[in-house]
Amino acid sequence: MPVVAIVGRANVGKSTLFNRMTGQRIAIVEDIPGVTRDRISAPCDWNGREFQLVDTGGLELDEEDEMTNLIRVQAEMAIDEADVIVFLVDGRDGVTGTDREVANLLRRSGKPVTVAVNKLDHPTHQSLAYEFYELGFDEPIGISAEHGQGTGDLLDAVVSHLPDETSPLVGEDVIKVAIIGRPNVGKSSLVNAILGQERVMVSPLAGTTRDAIDLPLMTDGQSYLLIDTAGLRKRGKVYEGIEKYSVIRALRAIERCDVAVLVLDGHEGIREQDKRIAGLAVQAGRAVMVVVNKWDIVEKDDKTAPHFEQNIRDEFQFMRWAPIAFVSAKSKQRIQRVLPMVRETAENHAMRITTATLNRVLGDATGAVPPPSNKGRKLRVYYATQVGTKPPTIAVFVNDPELMHFSYQRYLENQFRLAFGFEGTPMRLFIRART
Secondary structure, rough: EEEEEEEOOOOHHHHHHHHHHHHOOOOOOOOOOOOOOOOOEEEEEEEEEEEEEEEEOOOOOOOHHHHHHHHHHHHHHHHHHHHHEEEEEEEEEOOHHHHHHHHHHHHHHHHOOOEEEEEEHHHHHHHHHHHHHHHHOOOEOEOOOOOOOOHHHHHHHHHHHHHOOEEEEEEEOOOEEEEEEOOOOOHHHHHHHHHOOOOOOOOOOOOOOOEEEEEEEOOEEEHHHHHHHEOOOOOHHHHOHHHHHHHHHHHHHHHHEEEHHHHHEOOOOOOOHHHHHHHHHHHHHOOEEEEEEEEHOOOOOOEEEEHHHHHHHHHOOHHHOOOEEEEEEOEOOOOHHHHHHHHHHHHHHHOOHHHHHHHHHHHHHHHHHOEEEEEEEEEOOEEEEEEOOOOOOEEEEEEOOHOOOOHHHHHHHHHHHHOOOOOOOEEEEEEEHHH
16 A cells, blocks of 8 residues: 655654544554654555555654664654655644754655644634745645544545555465564564564663554565564553553554564573463463574573473473574574464464364374263263364363363363364363253
8 A cells, every 4th residue: 555654843743643544543642752653554544545654753853862863763764665744743833943854854755745734723723824834845734633623634635645546465364463572572673674674663772662563564475464562561560651551552462463473582581571471462362482582692502492492381381382483683593484483373373173073083082091980970072163263262062061170171182282283372172061
């Protein structure tokens, strides 16, 4: 789809406009500058015309601290990729020196620019938009992103500048992949390494990523949606209001993904919070794979990787089925293995087994280890059928569910895994009475 980027200095209401135009509360909105850092994108539709809308961090061209520079780089990349630019300014403040600098930057881009004058909440404020003719673009459009006034006129102007429609990419269903983990384990670095470009900001400062950022990717005939998330800290350490929103976004990303990629810090090792985060994904029924990052700085011999893998199996006993990859996002070491593993894991997560095949395995399992008896009553296992996918869900029908001991249920699950793989995905086994 064509790309439309919202650009402007800090705190002019870009994220509020982004949420208004997409019709969703995607971007975090606070009345302080610098909340948005990375580029956030979402599909947008106006009168049947679809485009990808991108929110950017505030451009402060005269400041030189590390975070401001990173935000500026992301905004400039959004400008470079955009087909149309919405230049958002604050009508109450009038034209500022930063607005003039941003206008010069946008003119050099050569892209179509529509000036939107925000915070004109009352009809009597519309005359304030005239001042922005000074910036040298077409007629400024007065809007109120908070109340929705004038956004229809703005969208009409944006759509008029879009390039001719192109046919959408045809491929398999999109695999949604959430990159999850503690702060500063290298989630954003991993996303950039997979994409092959500096798409999201990377900084040694914990908490750089705040929003859950959707990043589409097509490779080898398969469409992916990578979701970079904020690092999840212990509940007691989440104290800043903005960070609470970030945690909510990360949890929603887990809920809507197909595969959750848990990133561990190979140098620091496993922490208790890693297990809590993995538990959230398993509880949500998501497929999970483990990526051990920063493997390039680990002192190792030929036994280091097997020992670390065994440690993961021991610490994450509730998901011993999860595949593991050892990578370095910084040096790109083994990065090419990640997406094929994601794809295989997603296929297992959506696997459907025929009832006949399932019952052949069930018959072999009950024949090798007969069902147990309890107080003189024998458990009878009749048949099984798959009742759901994502995760694979199997109902086993018996004479009395209370006779099913948890150890025998675990045995049946292990036999199904042995027969069908199901690597990377949890399994749900329901015991039902035959009616």
